[in-house]
Structure formats: structure tokens, C-alpha cells
Amino acid sequence: MLTERMSRPRERVIAGVCAGFADHTGVPVAAVRAGIAALTLVGGSGALLYAWLWATTPTEIAREPRRRDLALARPGQRAQRQAVQHTDATASAAQTPHAAHAPVGTETAASTGTNRRRARLRESPAGSAAAADTETTATTASTHDSGIASGGWTASVGFSAILVGAALVVIGAFLVAERLGLDVPVAVIVPLVVIGAGVALAWQQVSELIPGATRPAARPYANVVGAIGLVITGILLIFANSSHPNIWTMFAAAFAALLAVLIALAPWLIRLSRDLTDERAARARESERETIAAHLHDSVLQTLAVIQQKSPAHSDVSRIARAQERELREWLFAETLGDPTATVHDIVTELKTHAAKLEADYPVTFEVVSVGTGGSGEHESSGHLVPALTLAAREAMTNAAKHAGGAVSVFIERGPERCRVDVIDRGPGFALETIPDDRHGVRDSIIGRLRTAGGDAVFTAGPGGVGTSVTLQSRAAAPEASAEPARTAQQQTSTESSTS
Amino acid sequence: MTPDRIHRVVIIDDHSIFRSGLRSELAPDLSVVGEAADVDAGVTEILESNPEVVLLDVHLPGGSGGGGTEVIERVHAGGGQPRFLALSVSDAADDVVSVIRAGARGYITKSSSGAEVSDAVRRVADGDAVFSPxxxxxxxxxxxxxxxxxxxxxxxxxxxxxxxxxxxxxxxxxxxxxxxxxxxxxxxxxxxxxxxxxxxxxxxxxxxxxxxxxxxxxxx
Missing domain, CATH: 1.10.10.10 (Winged helix-like DNA-binding domain superfamily/Winged helix DNA-binding domain)
Structure with missing residues (x-):
């Protein structure tokens, strides 16, 4: 396979140069190795070439971590993404969890879970065009943020690598010339090479100044100090070697050294001033945004509150005002907290979003309260317990919005071992037995789903015997199958009909 | 829960629309004896009219920027003993807890109905606390x-x-x-x-x- 850009593989004998070269050109590895060995025997140029390629060729980019990130995306997004990715895969269309199916609740958590796992397995061979596409994105992304290994090199390789290569070639040429008996003026060559290396090191930073090449300098101080050191050493070598030192050569040496320092420092100084400007601009933007946020908070939010208060409860006007208020508050809140890490608050954000959606469609107001952080959120990723709970809670909320309306409370409590959601409405209430067998909402999407996932759902009358209270629980740490019959029995007994 | 008693209330909020709206929505047994729109005016008003309950917006202009919290502290420092009920458009715990820690007896959101606010005021007047979910x-x-x-x-x-x-x-x-x-x-x-x-x-x-x-x- 011919690679577009030469890179050294992670599995390597010495530095992976030969293997990388072979991959890149299509020449067999053995032939490349033999060639290098032969060249090494002839005056050592093979070793030089090897060293040069070693220094200038980046290591192959690791792709695995990025892929895992994708798999850990939020359940909803994940399902969507997979739906997109596997439209061309065989036998996936019927099983892929479509967003449209979820509210109807025809599928159980088990099938969702296995589908997801199956989908992820199918993803691994990376054969489909969609998967390849994802990979490209991942590669581009990691090119941006991994330092010297990838992005930085491709940006600076054009300049510094050529210098380094040229220097090595020159050295090689002199070695050959010396063997042939020519008189090489080493006293002149060595300082020149040293100066060249210093300048190359200093101006390597120039490439970072080009907009778009945003490589954070790995060791900026080491770079600058090294560059200055090399340049000064080179200059001093030139003048110290001159046979007749006088005041003028010393003066010239000092001046040259000073100039060299300035040249070496220039990129660094330019970057410093640019950073300063950028930072100042960012701060100005930030303070402007804060002013706007404060203004919105003081004026628009208050007005929306008044509108809600003055308009009849659950009218269109109050619904719109509430939706607007929620949106605005989310924006303001996210702005001040600046915490978009939604993975830990997964179930909470999911249910809040769902509540907002339902409020727009039905005459209902949700109050979502969450307690606890659920540990470090590891049980969110550990299986389908919390996703099942989330889906069941969404179903319960939809039912409450459709059949009860009014004020509905959603209470999410997450402890280290368990996660529990209560959905409480003050509607007419309902009896589970009276629901016809062909209606799947409650039986399958709530009770069935949770039972499969190892939790339970309890339907009782709401506060004061009015309305419905749905309690959904999952035990993240509990083994799934063993406690099953007991829980089912409990659910049967505590499922009582509620009257209004 | 004693509707037979008249409670004296002061509303402190920087939005006149909201103040007048709230005033007209409050139950008849609550008489609004004063209004103010910022921290300084609020403190003066409370100390002068000495109400039983103060409906206090969490976010208020003026003073040294402390909003509702500052009002509570300055009234207490000035010897006033009213009970405070915090009102806020935001549900953010940050906003609420500072006024509660300063001494407010409860907190409700501004989108609460007039009846809910009246109920909460009576509760606070009777020395109880008002908790939102x-x-x-x-x-x-x-x-x-x-x-x-x-x-x-x-x-x-x-x-x-x-x-x-x-x-x-x-x-x-x-x-x-x-x-x-x-x-x-x-x-x-x-x-x-x-x-x-x-x-x-x-x-x-x-x-x-x-x-x-x-x-x-x-x-x-």
C-alpha cells in the first residue's frame, strides 16, 4: 500500500525508517534495508541517510483514542451517528435505533443495547466509506492538537528539515572529499555549520507565526537559548581561529554576536507581542459579552417572568414565554459557568431537553430537579442501565404531558450506587390494568425496558392520592439477572390503580 | 396560614412593571406599604416603613453591588427586623444561597403565580421557611x-x-x-x-x- 506521506510505523526494528520508506514507495522492506546497509559500507552515507530520515519523518499517528471518543458520545447523538454511518451497511436499517421509534416505545432496552454493541462491532473493520470518513476527521483533528509528532512537523518540515538535510549532505560530501585526499578547511566549515544550525533552530519558530499552523512551541526557551548559543559559538569559532586578531576583528565579532542574538530572538519577540494583542482582544470580547448577558438578565428575563405571571396558566403566551426564558437562561448560565462537559450530567440534560420539547408541544410545565452527581459518572458509560432509565423517564414524561398536563415534577436522584427518577403529575391518574394490550407505551417502554436493564418501575398515586407518580430506579452495581423475580413481584404488588 | 391578619409588605425590585404586576396580584390581606428599585432606596424604605415581610429581588442595582444580600445585611445592621422572602428569575443555586445565607427565610421564582407568592408571604410572616423544589x-x-x-x-x-x-x-x-x-x-x-x-x-x-x-x- 502506498502511503501519501511517509511516516514511521509504531512497530519497528530500529527507528522504523526502512519500513516507513518501503510503505511509502512500495519497494520491499528487505530491499530497502539491503540498500541502506550497502550505502553504509560505502563511506557511511547510508547511516547518514538513515539518520536524516529518522529525524525528519514523523511517527505514525495513533488513531485509536479518537475513535473511542466517538463511541462515548451521548446516547442520542451516538444513535444518530450510527444511523448515518450504517445506512450502507447490510441488515442495519431495520435494527438501527431510529429517533422516531423511541417515543412510540416499540423496542426494549435489550434490543437497543445489543444493537449498539453490534453496531460498534461492525464499525471496527473500518471497511465502509462512512467509517473511513470518520477516520479522516479523526486524523485531521489529532493533527491539530498533537505537538511535535504530527502537525508541527508537517508545518516546519519544509524549512528546517531541508536545512538539516543540506547540512548532512555537506558533511557527507566533505567526508568523501577528505577520503579522496582533498584539503578541507575544517576551521571554516565547522563554524559555518554551527551558525547554520542555530539560525535554522531560531527560524523554525517562524513557521509557527503563520496563521493556521497553531502548534504550541514545545520548548520555546530551550529553542531560543540553543539557537543563540549555537550562533554565538559559531561566530566566536570563526574569529578565534583567525590568525591575526586585532581590535577590528574583535569589534566585528561582538557586533556579529549581538546581531545574531537579535535575529534569533526576533521570532520569539514577534510571537510574544502577537499573543499579547490576541489576549487583549479576547478580554475585550469577553467583557462585552458579559455586559450583554447582564443586560439580558436584568431586562428580558424579568419581562418574560412578568408575561408568565400575567398570562393565564398554560396558555400559549405563557408557554412561549417560558420556553424563551429557559433558552435564554441556559445561554446565560452556560456563558458564566463555561462548562460544556455534559457527560456527567447526561441524564439530567437529556431530561431537561426533553422537558423543554414537551412544554412546547403540550400545555404542561416541568420542574426538573436533580440531586447528587452519580459519582464520577462511570456507571453512565458502564452499560445500558442509565440509558434505559433515561429512555423510560422520557416516556413517563411524555405520558404525563399528554394525559395529565399542568405542573409536572421530575426529580432525579443519583447516588454512588443507584439512580432514581420520579415523574409526578396531578392529572386524572390511571390504572395499569385498564390499558388495552395493544398499547405499548407503559408496558414495554417503561416497565419492560427497566426490567431488562435490571431496575424497576413503580406506579402509584401522586401526592394526596391525586395524579400519578412514576418511580424509576436502576441499580448500577447490581447483577442483572439474579434479583429479577423478586423485583417483578414487588412491581406487581405496588402497581396500584390510582383514582382522581 | 392566617388570612385574617393583614401583613405589611415591601417590594424591592428594579423593574417597575414587575412591582406593579406583583402588587396587583397579591392577595387582599397583604398590604404593600412601600416599594424601592435599588439597594440604597430599599434599605431606607425598609427601615422607615418597618414591614413584616420584604419581597426582595436577588439581583438589584446600586449599593456596593451586593444585590439582595447587601440589602439584608444592611437592614440587619441598621436594626430592622423584617423577614425576607427572596424572589429571583434565576433558579441558579448561586443566586439563591447567598441571600439565604444572609438571612432570607425563603425563596420563590418570579414566575410563581400571585396566589403562590401570597401564600409564601404569609408563611414567612408566620416565621416559617419557604422552600422551592x-x-x-x-x-x-x-x-x-x-x-x-x-x-x-x-x-x-x-x-x-x-x-x-x-x-x-x-x-x-x-x-x-x-x-x-x-x-x-x-x-x-x-x-x-x-x-x-x-x-x-x-x-x-x-x-x-x-x-x-x-x-x-x-x-x-
């Missing part, structure tokens, strides 16, 4: 109730007793005091006692999480 949720959070911590003695400030946790759980779930009482087979008065005890703990506790949490948000 959000605030109850926060209390459970900060006292580690989700992790199963329970106080063994009633006067332990850093934890909630088992009964207090139950009450807070129900309130966080959206139950009213009456519903909470019937659910737990206790009287409303007992619920009010529990809620007041929780409020006291919230105000006085130096619990590590609460302090760290408040420090992080520059509330202390």
Missing part, C-alpha cells in the same frame, strides 16, 4: 443526603436528620407542605418545623461542602 434539591445535594449521610442528633448542624431528608425529598419532588404532611402522616406544623430546622442548618452550617461551594462562587 430547586432549593430543596440543592439542600439534599450539599448535605450529602444522596450519599446517605444522616445526622444522629437533631442539633447536628452539618447533616440532616432522616426525617428532614424525607421532607426535603418530597419537597424537591414538587410536593406541597400539605401533601408532604399527609404522605409522611405528620401535621403541617411538623413539616414546617422540619423545614425551618433545615433552613437554620443551611444558614448556620459550616459544612465543608457548603463552605467550599460558597467560596468557589465568591459568596462568602
Amino acid at each position: 430547586k432549593l430543596a434539591g440543592f439542600v439534599l445535594d450539599v448535605f450529602g443526603a444522596a450519599g446517605g449521610e444522616t445526622a444522629h442528633a437533631d442539633d447536628e448542624l452539618d447533616r440532616l436528620s432522616a426525617r428532614e431528608q424525607e421532607v426535603m425529598r418530597l419537597i424537591a419532588r414538587g410536593y406541597s407542605y400539605r401533601e408532604t404532611a399527609s404522605e409522611l402522616y405528620i401535621s403541617i406544623k411538623t413539616v414546617e418545623t422540619h423545614v425551618s430546622a433545615v433552613l437554620r442548618k443551611l444558614q448556620l452550617s459550616s459544612r465543608h461542602e457548603l463552605t467550599a461551594w460558597a467560596l468557589e462562587r465568591k459568596l462568602l
Whole structure:
């Protein structure tokens, strides 16, 4: 396979140069190795070439971590993404969890879970065009943020690598010339090479100044100090070697050294001033945004509150005002907290979003309260317990919005071992037995789903015997199958009909 | 819950529309004796008219920028003894807890109906605390109730007793005091006692999480 850009593989004998070269050109590895060995025997140029390629060729980019990130995306997004990715895969269309199916609740958590796992397995061979596409994105992304290994090199390789290569070639040429008996003026060559290396090191930073090449300098101080050191050493070598030192050569040496320092420092100084400007601009933007946020908070939010208060409860006007208020508050809140890490608050954000959606469609107001952080959120990723709970809670909320309306409370409590959601409405209430067998909402999407996932759902009358209270629980740490019959029995007994 | 008594109320909010709206919505047994639009005017107004209950916006202009918290502190420093009920458009615990810590007896959102506000004012006037579900949720959070911590003695400030946790759980779930009482087979008065005890703990506790949490948000 011919690679577009030469890179050294992670599995390597010495530095992976030969293997990388072979991959890149299509020449067999053995032939490349033999060639290098032969060249090494002839005056050592093979070793030089090897060293040069070693220094200038980046290591192959690791792709695995990025892929895992994708798999850990939020359940909803994940399902969507997979739906997109596997439209061309065989036998996936019927099983892929479509967003449209979820509210109807025809599928159980088990099938969702296995589908997801199956989908992820199918993803691994990376054969489909969609998967390849994802990979490209991942590669581009990691090119941006991994330092010297990838992005930085491709940006600076054009300049510094050529210098380094040229220097090595020159050295090689002199070695050959010396063997042939020519008189090489080493006293002149060595300082020149040293100066060249210093300048190359200093101006390597120039490439970072080009907009778009945003490589954070790995060791900026080491770079600058090294560059200055090399340049000064080179200059001093030139003048110290001159046979007749006088005041003028010393003066010239000092001046040259000073100039060299300035040249070496220039990129660094330019970057410093640019950073300063950028930072100042960012701060100005930030303070402007804060002013706007404060203004919105003081004026628009208050007005929306008044509108809600003055308009009849659950009218269109109050619904719109509430939706607007929620949106605005989310924006303001996210702005001040600046915490978009939604993975830990997964179930909470999911249910809040769902509540907002339902409020727009039905005459209902949700109050979502969450307690606890659920540990470090590891049980969110550990299986389908919390996703099942989330889906069941969404179903319960939809039912409450459709059949009860009014004020509905959603209470999410997450402890280290368990996660529990209560959905409480003050509607007419309902009896589970009276629901016809062909209606799947409650039986399958709530009770069935949770039972499969190892939790339970309890339907009782709401506060004061009015309305419905749905309690959904999952035990993240509990083994799934063993406690099953007991829980089912409990659910049967505590499922009582509620009257209004 | 004594509608036969007239309560004197002062409204402090920087939006005249909101003030007049609230004024017209309040029950007839609540008489609004004064209004103010910022911190300085509010403090003066409260000290002059000496109301029973102050409806106080959390976000207020003026003063040294402390908003509702500053009003409470300055009124207390000036010798006034009214009870404060905090009003806010935001549900953010940050906003609410600073006024509660400063001494407010309760908190409701501005989108509450006139009847709800009137009810809350009467409660506060009678010396009880007013908890919204959000605030109850926060209390459970900060006292580690989700992790199963329970106080063994009633006067332990850093934890909630088992009964207090139950009450807070129900309130966080959206139950009213009456519903909470019937659910737990206790009287409303007992619920009010529990809620007041929780409020006291919230105000006085130096619990590590609460302090760290408040420090992080520059509330202390």
C-alpha cells in the first residue's frame, strides 16, 4: 500500500525508517534495508541517510483514542451517528435505533443495547466509506492538537528539515572529499555549520507565526537559548581561529554576536507581542459579552417572568414565554459557568431537553430537579442501565404531558450506587390494568425496558392520592439477572390503580 | 396560614412593571406599604416603613453591588427586623444561597403565580421557611443526603436528620407542605418545623461542602 506521506510505523526494528520508506514507495522492506546497509559500507552515507530520515519523518499517528471518543458520545447523538454511518451497511436499517421509534416505545432496552454493541462491532473493520470518513476527521483533528509528532512537523518540515538535510549532505560530501585526499578547511566549515544550525533552530519558530499552523512551541526557551548559543559559538569559532586578531576583528565579532542574538530572538519577540494583542482582544470580547448577558438578565428575563405571571396558566403566551426564558437562561448560565462537559450530567440534560420539547408541544410545565452527581459518572458509560432509565423517564414524561398536563415534577436522584427518577403529575391518574394490550407505551417502554436493564418501575398515586407518580430506579452495581423475580413481584404488588 | 391578619409588605425590585404586576396580584390581606428599585432606596424604605415581610429581588442595582444580600445585611445592621422572602428569575443555586445565607427565610421564582407568592408571604410572616423544589434539591445535594449521610442528633448542624431528608425529598419532588404532611402522616406544623430546622442548618452550617461551594462562587 502506498502511503501519501511517509511516516514511521509504531512497530519497528530500529527507528522504523526502512519500513516507513518501503510503505511509502512500495519497494520491499528487505530491499530497502539491503540498500541502506550497502550505502553504509560505502563511506557511511547510508547511516547518514538513515539518520536524516529518522529525524525528519514523523511517527505514525495513533488513531485509536479518537475513535473511542466517538463511541462515548451521548446516547442520542451516538444513535444518530450510527444511523448515518450504517445506512450502507447490510441488515442495519431495520435494527438501527431510529429517533422516531423511541417515543412510540416499540423496542426494549435489550434490543437497543445489543444493537449498539453490534453496531460498534461492525464499525471496527473500518471497511465502509462512512467509517473511513470518520477516520479522516479523526486524523485531521489529532493533527491539530498533537505537538511535535504530527502537525508541527508537517508545518516546519519544509524549512528546517531541508536545512538539516543540506547540512548532512555537506558533511557527507566533505567526508568523501577528505577520503579522496582533498584539503578541507575544517576551521571554516565547522563554524559555518554551527551558525547554520542555530539560525535554522531560531527560524523554525517562524513557521509557527503563520496563521493556521497553531502548534504550541514545545520548548520555546530551550529553542531560543540553543539557537543563540549555537550562533554565538559559531561566530566566536570563526574569529578565534583567525590568525591575526586585532581590535577590528574583535569589534566585528561582538557586533556579529549581538546581531545574531537579535535575529534569533526576533521570532520569539514577534510571537510574544502577537499573543499579547490576541489576549487583549479576547478580554475585550469577553467583557462585552458579559455586559450583554447582564443586560439580558436584568431586562428580558424579568419581562418574560412578568408575561408568565400575567398570562393565564398554560396558555400559549405563557408557554412561549417560558420556553424563551429557559433558552435564554441556559445561554446565560452556560456563558458564566463555561462548562460544556455534559457527560456527567447526561441524564439530567437529556431530561431537561426533553422537558423543554414537551412544554412546547403540550400545555404542561416541568420542574426538573436533580440531586447528587452519580459519582464520577462511570456507571453512565458502564452499560445500558442509565440509558434505559433515561429512555423510560422520557416516556413517563411524555405520558404525563399528554394525559395529565399542568405542573409536572421530575426529580432525579443519583447516588454512588443507584439512580432514581420520579415523574409526578396531578392529572386524572390511571390504572395499569385498564390499558388495552395493544398499547405499548407503559408496558414495554417503561416497565419492560427497566426490567431488562435490571431496575424497576413503580406506579402509584401522586401526592394526596391525586395524579400519578412514576418511580424509576436502576441499580448500577447490581447483577442483572439474579434479583429479577423478586423485583417483578414487588412491581406487581405496588402497581396500584390510582383514582382522581 | 392566617388570612385574617393583614401583613405589611415591601417590594424591592428594579423593574417597575414587575412591582406593579406583583402588587396587583397579591392577595387582599397583604398590604404593600412601600416599594424601592435599588439597594440604597430599599434599605431606607425598609427601615422607615418597618414591614413584616420584604419581597426582595436577588439581583438589584446600586449599593456596593451586593444585590439582595447587601440589602439584608444592611437592614440587619441598621436594626430592622423584617423577614425576607427572596424572589429571583434565576433558579441558579448561586443566586439563591447567598441571600439565604444572609438571612432570607425563603425563596420563590418570579414566575410563581400571585396566589403562590401570597401564600409564601404569609408563611414567612408566620416565621416559617419557604422552600422551592430547586432549593430543596440543592439542600439534599450539599448535605450529602444522596450519599446517605444522616445526622444522629437533631442539633447536628452539618447533616440532616432522616426525617428532614424525607421532607426535603418530597419537597424537591414538587410536593406541597400539605401533601408532604399527609404522605409522611405528620401535621403541617411538623413539616414546617422540619423545614425551618433545615433552613437554620443551611444558614448556620459550616459544612465543608457548603463552605467550599460558597467560596468557589465568591459568596462568602
